[in-house]
Amino acid sequence: MADTILLPEFSLFLKEKKQEGVKIIAFLAHDNIPEELIDAAGFFPLRMMFGGNDELMEASHDFLPPSTCAFAQSCIGLFSTKPNDFRFLDLVDYFIVSNHCVSDVCASEIITKYFNISRLNFYVPYMTDESSLKYFKLELQNLKEQLEDIIGEKISDEKLSESIKKYNDFKKKLSQVNDLEILGSEKLKIIQKAILYGPTFLPDLEKYIEEVKTSPPQNLGLSKDILFTGCSIFINDNLVDLIEEGGGNIVYFDTWIGNHYYSQVIDDDSINSNKDPLDLLVLRFKNNKYGDHSVPNFLQQKVSSIENYSKNYIKKTGKKLGVFNHIIKFCDHISLMASFLKNELQEKGIQILNLERDYSRANRGQLSTRIEAYLEMMK
Numbered sequence: 001m002a003d004t005i006l007l008p009e010f011s012l013f014l015k016e017k018k019q020e021g022v023k024i025i026a027f028l029a030h031d032n033i034p035e036e037l038i039d040a041a042g043f044f045p046l047r048m049m050f051g052g053n054d055e056l057m058e059a060s061h062d063f064l065p066p067s068t069c070a071f072a073q074s075c076i077g078l079f080s081t082k083p084n085d086f087r088f089l090d091l092v093d094y095f096i097v098s099n100h101c102v103s104d105v106c107a108s109e110i111i112t113k114y115f116n117i118s119r120l121n122f123y124v125p126y127m128t129d130e131s132s133l134k135y136f137k138l139e140l141q142n143l144k145e146q147l148e149d150i151i152g153e154k155i156s157d158e159k160l161s162e163s164i165k166k167y168n169d170f171k172k173k174l175s176q177v178n179d180l181e182i183l184g185s186e187k188l189k190i191i192q193k194a195i196l197y198g199p200t201f202l203p204d205l206e207k208y209i210e211e212v213k214t215s216p217p218q219n220l221g222l223s224k225d226i227l228f229t230g231c232s233i234f235i236n237d238n239l240v241d242l243i244e245e246g247g248g249n250i251v252y253f254d255t256w257i258g259n260h261y262y263s264q265v266i267d268d269d270s271i272n273s274n275k276d277p278l279d280l281l282v283l284r285f286k287n288n289k290y291g292d293h294s295v296p297n298f299l300q301q302k303v304s305s306i307e308n309y310s311k312n313y314i315k316k317t318g319k320k321l322g323v324f325n326h327i328i329k330f331c332d333h334i335s336l337m338a339s340f341l342k343n344e345l346q347e348k349g350i351q352i353l354n355l356e357r358d359y360s361r362a363n364r365g366q367l368s369t370r371i372e373a374y375l376e377m378m379k
């Protein structure tokens with residue numbers, strides 16, 4: 001069930017930020033954007049992590065062909081139509097154009113160009129060898145300078161280190177939500193809210209985790225457990241409800257709004273060392289083995305991480321674990337790897353459902369049927 005108060009409350013939160021003089025920097029919600037740099041400059045990093053619908057996708061067709069991924073289409077649609085709950089997008093001061101994928105570049109360029117939002121550039125290498133890491137550091141330096149030009153002063157190492165530690169602690173806490181035995185829709189709701197608000201949400205997050213630990217929900221029902229990989233389920237997308245209505249329960253979100261985000265932490269020794277803070281961000285990029293943008297052998301690592309999780313899960317719970325690979329229509333990154341992932345996992349005895357869809361309402365019935373058929377097969 002969509003959280004009806006999340007966006008109105010978030011809108012008020014952003015308005016207050018603006019009244020305090022904080023500028024808002026938005027970007028599409030994938031890996032590798034250094035939100036710590038944005039935070040250290042005194043800005044608020046706003047992840048575009050909102051799902052779409054027919055109207056939003058349709059509105060983007062004035063700018064891009066319908067063969068662009070449905071998420072990128074919907075991001076453009078949000079800026080072009082500004083539905084009531086999204087009026088806060090009027091508060092965005094800057095938009096980062098980055099190269100997670102072609103759709104990300106196109107959508108971000110269109111948003112900056114046609115909706116009159118100043119552009120910041122941040123490019124991410126596709127490899128993690130020595131020269132790519134050097135290039136990544138130059139890009140970090142470059143983004144830092146772009147931010148310093150806006151605020152008219154240098155971002156000190158102390159300030160940046162503070163932000164890095166703050167986000168690191170936040171992610172560590174957020175990763176504990178993974179292990180809570182709660183319904184997938186509840187888990188997703190708290191993960192989405194936490195990532196949307198960022199470390200400001202840490203006290204609420206701690207309180208929530210404590211409450212669940214003290215009085216865990218009883219009777220999660222006889223659901224079939226699911227590891228969810230591929231594209232994220234973004235805010236306002238009802239896919240998690242369809243899965244639960246069909247008798248499934250997502251226990252693990254292996255996505256950008258999920259494990260990809262909070263698994264990217266820096267080890268304590270490095271954090272407490274006197275390293276240049278930009279080198280800490282480079283280290284994190286180098287260690288990001290789940291990212292679909294820039295890791296050599298990404299697919300092999302994905303297969304082995306799903307296999308390991310699945311084995312451990314079965315051992316721990318004695319239950320079967322299904323795998324859904326969510327492919328937002330025309331998402332190059334995830335659709336390109338779909339058949340490889342399916343074949344590899346099936347060879348290892350893991351049944352996987354490649355669930356491709358866009359945000360149109362007309363798909364709902366067909367999606368439900370596919371989900372139910374898969375869950376039925378899991379018996």
Ligand code: SF4
Nearest residue numbers: 069071101103331332
């Ligand atoms: S193509 Fe995939 S990775 Fe790129 S913006 Fe769309 S959903 Fe994200």
